[in-house]
Amino acid sequence: xxxxxxxxxxxxxxxxxxxxxxxxxxxxxxxxxxxxxxxxxxxxxxxxxxxxxxxxxxxxxxxxxxxxxxxxxxxxxxxxxxxxxxxxxxxxxxxxxxxxxxxxxxxxxxxxxxxxxxxxxxxxxxxxxxxxxxxxxxxxxxxxxxxxxxxxxxxxxxxxxxxxxxxxxxxxxxxxxxxxxxxxxxxxxxxxxxxxxxxxxxxxxxxxxxxxxxxxxxxxxxxxxxxxxxxxxxxxxxxxxxxxxxxxxxxxxxxxxxxxxxxxxxxxxxx
Amino acid sequence: xxxxxxxxxxxxxxxxxxxxxxxxxxxxxxxxxxxxxxxxxxxxxxxxxxxxxxxxxxxxxxxxxxxxxxxxxxxxxxxxxxxxxxxxxxxxxxxxxxxxxxxxxxxxxxxxxxxxxxxxxxxxxxxxxxxxxxxxxxxxxxxxxxxxxxxxxxxxxxxxxxxxxxxxxxxxxxxxxxxxxxxxxxxxxxxxxxxxxxxxxxxxxxxxxxxxxxxxxxxxxxxxxxxxxxxxxxxxxxxxxxxxxxxxxxxxxxxxxxxxxxxxxxxxxxxxxxxxxxxxxxxxxxxxxxxxxxxxxxxxxxxxxxxxxxxxxxxxxxxxxxxxxxxxxxxxxxxxxxxxxxxxxxxxxxxxxxxxxxxxxxxxxxxxxxxxxxxxxxxxxxxxxxxxxxxxxxxxxxxxxxxxxxxxxxxxxxxxxxxxxxxxxx
Numbered sequence: 001x002x003x004x005x006x007x008x009x010x011x012x013x014x015x016x017x018x019x020x021x022x023x024x025x026x027x028x029x030x031x032x033x034x035x036x037x038x039x040x041x042x043x044x045x046x047x048x049x050x051x052x053x054x055x056x057x058x059x060x061x062x063x064x065x066x067x068x069x070x071x072x073x074x075x076x077x078x079x080x081x082x083x084x085x086x087x088x089x090x091x092x093x094x095x096x097x098x099x100x101x102x103x104x105x106x107x108x109x110x111x112x113x114x115x116x117x118x119x120x121x122x123x124x125x126x127x128x129x130x131x132x133x134x135x136x137x138x139x140x141x142x143x144x145x146x147x148x149x150x151x152x153x154x155x156x157x158x159x160x161x162x163x164x165x166x167x168x169x170x171x172x173x174x175x176x177x178x179x180x181x182x183x184x185x186x187x188x189x190x191x192x193x194x195x196x197x198x199x200x201x202x203x204x205x206x207x208x209x210x211x212x213x214x215x216x217x218x219x220x221x222x223x224x225x226x227x228x229x230x231x232x233x234x235x236x237x238x239x240x241x242x243x244x245x246x247x248x249x250x251x252x253x254x255x256x257x258x259x260x261x262x263x264x265x266x267x268x269x270x271x
Numbered sequence: 272x273x274x275x276x277x278x279x280x281x282x283x284x285x286x287x288x289x290x291x292x293x294x295x296x297x298x299x300x301x302x303x304x305x306x307x308x309x310x311x312x313x314x315x316x317x318x319x320x321x322x323x324x325x326x327x328x329x330x331x332x333x334x335x336x337x338x339x340x341x342x343x344x345x346x347x348x349x350x351x352x353x354x355x356x357x358x359x360x361x362x363x364x365x366x367x368x369x370x371x372x373x374x375x376x377x378x379x380x381x382x383x384x385x386x387x388x389x390x391x392x393x394x395x396x397x398x399x400x401x402x403x404x405x406x407x408x409x410x411x412x413x414x415x416x417x418x419x420x421x422x423x424x425x426x427x428x429x430x431x432x433x434x435x436x437x438x439x440x441x442x443x444x445x446x447x448x449x450x451x452x453x454x455x456x457x458x459x460x461x462x463x464x465x466x467x468x469x470x471x472x473x474x475x476x477x478x479x480x481x482x483x484x485x486x487x488x489x490x491x492x493x494x495x496x497x498x499x500x501x502x503x504x505x506x507x508x509x510x511x512x513x514x515x516x517x518x519x520x521x522x523x524x525x526x527x528x529x530x531x532x533x534x535x536x537x538x539x540x541x542x543x544x545x546x547x548x549x550x551x552x553x554x555x556x557x558x559x560x561x562x563x564x565x566x567x568x569x570x571x572x573x574x575x576x577x578x579x580x581x582x583x584x585x586x587x588x589x590x591x592x593x594x595x596x597x598x599x600x601x602x603x604x605x606x607x608x609x610x611x612x613x614x615x616x617x618x619x620x621x622x623x624x625x626x627x628x629x630x631x632x633x634x635x636x637x638x639x640x641x642x643x644x645x646x647x648x649x650x651x652x653x654x655x656x657x658x659x660x661x662x663x664x665x666x667x668x669x670x671x672x673x674x675x676x677x678x679x680x681x682x683x684x685x686x687x688x689x690x691x692x693x694x695x696x697x
Binding site for chain 2: 239
């Protein structure tokens with residue numbers, strides 16, 4: 001049942017991607033159709049997550065599959081809110097395929113009903129997962145914005161003109177938005193790290209245990225901290241965009257690495 | 272159809288500037304020329320349009336063939352220095368094609384630079400001039416005003432005018448890709464010449480708040496600063512103020528760089544990475560091309576700006592296709608209105624409308640008063656019929672008199688007053 005909803009939203013994400021690209025090429029009006037498709041996909045994902053939570057009875061994030069679909073859901077939801085305020089269709093053109101890939105991965109790694117280890121069944125787990133994943137989602141949108149910044153900058157610097165990229169927002173707008181997103185992501189991520197260490201203390205008896213995911217997340221956290229700190233000293237624009245992208249790359253490595261390469265306490269199977 | 276719209280004229284495509292300047296009418300002669308075209312036999316309404324790219328007579332005439340000949344003769348006679356093969360340069364549009372041509376001209380689809388905004392204003396002015404000497408009438412009035420509204424529609428619904436096609440507007444367009452908005456931004460103009468002043472004026476018009484002006488001859492900077500409400504600074508010290516400027520325009524006659532890479536590098540450090548947009552309008556160039564390699568500095572020279580305008584022209588051509596579709600649609604709507612503007616169909620429509628109202632009201636009354644004898648019913652029927660006929664008698668007689676000059680006026684008035692228009696023409 002949950003998978004049927006996910007399959008439908010996969011198709012919608014693909015259609016929304018095509019819609020956004022068509023919108024960028026046509027350059028007219030508001031991207032109503034792709035936004036509608038995306039909102040519909042979001043609704044389906046919401047339903048799928050609710051069904052999953054009901055099946056598992058309570059907190060529904062127990063496997064890699066759940067993490068992936070939660071992330072897709074958060075990113076799309078966040079984008080829809082941002083779009084409402086800033087009208088950034090070009091971000092939608094990046095967010096839609098990203099959501100597609102995440103949902104597709106979630107679909108592939110689905111491994112039926114799993115249960116949470118008894119020692120993790122505490123209120124600290126959602127208190128850790130919620131801000132950490134929201135932070136991931138915010139950083140993902142910041143990553144998209146930074147990519148667009150670099151595209152726009154290389155257009156302006158190189159005096160090139162790509163028909164599809166005529167509608168990009170100004171560098172100033174992108175830089176400012178990027179800053180705001182990184183700041184929000186940083187705050188959420190910090191909370192996630194704190195609650196995570198409290199959760200670790202409660203379940204395993206230690207705040208910190210040098211797990212790869214912890215180390216990589218800490219590195220990313222430091223990178224984002226540097227980015228926020230140096231802005232007033234002149235690290236704007238291109239440098240800020242590059243750092244945002246690097247930080248996100250670290251998060252991606254830690255997120256996939258922990259689940260696929262070096263399983264530890266953070267991996268979906270909680271091996 | 273009795274009256275036909277026609278356009279006889281030439282434009283930048285059919286005649287070189289050497290021909291156009293000989294056919295063009297001086298402003299002082301225009302009123303008189305409008306009167307004389309209007310006075311030509313068979314011409315009911317006329318308006319002359321004369322811009323640097325076109326000379327056209329727009330007319331509404333009986334027996335259009337003869338009218339075309341007379342208008343052509345008129346154009347030939349107007350020239351002090353006659354063009355030998357004038358007919359080769361002239362085009363003639365009639366009926367629907369004439370409407371289409373006028374709508375296209377107004378929408379700037381027939382312009383040398385497609386989408387340029389001046390033509391609409393010029394057209395309005397020339398129409399007003401013709402109207403002021405009484406050369407126009409109902410049909411041209413409706414036709415021109417429809418052309419104006421079509422042009423407005425084209426402007427808002429397509430991107431035909433949305434792209435910069437002059438160097439100055441290209442600079443503004445680029446500035447808006449770097450900065451979110453120009454309000455609150457400061458620009459510095461280096462060189463108070465014509466070209467630089469033009470670019471500065473464009474930036475100010477788009478919101479730039481502060482203008483710092485420097486010039487080798489300080490007096491010129493002061494003069495221009497007064498006009499722009501800017502701040503003049505001495506040429507020798509302008510670098511001191513450079514960090515304040517978000518946009519720097521170079522427009523001096525200097526033969527060496529007035530702005531080097533090193534200077535901008537230091538300024539950027541002082542600006543803490545806030546971007547700076549350098550516009551070099553001079554030949555030879557004023558700004559070191561190496562500036563563009565610096566992070567957060569964007570340098571455009573005159574060729575780069577020309578590249579932007581060229582690309583935009585290509586884009587306009589695409590948008591023009593959308594505009595043509597709008598024009599085609601509007602031409603059909605106007606053509607339908609024009610077709611209805613005839614005596615017999617108007618009288619029929621008027622009678623039908625009156626009869627429909629009479630019948631409706633009569634039936635309503637007869638339903639309420641049920642105990643009437645057949646004679647009484649007949650009397651009521653005759654009474655209402657007589658009222659309607661007597662009321663309509665005068666207007667219908669007026670229409671049947673067929674006074675050619677005012678015919679369309681009354682037709683249009685009656686159609687509007689009695690709401691006889693179809694649903695597609697308001």
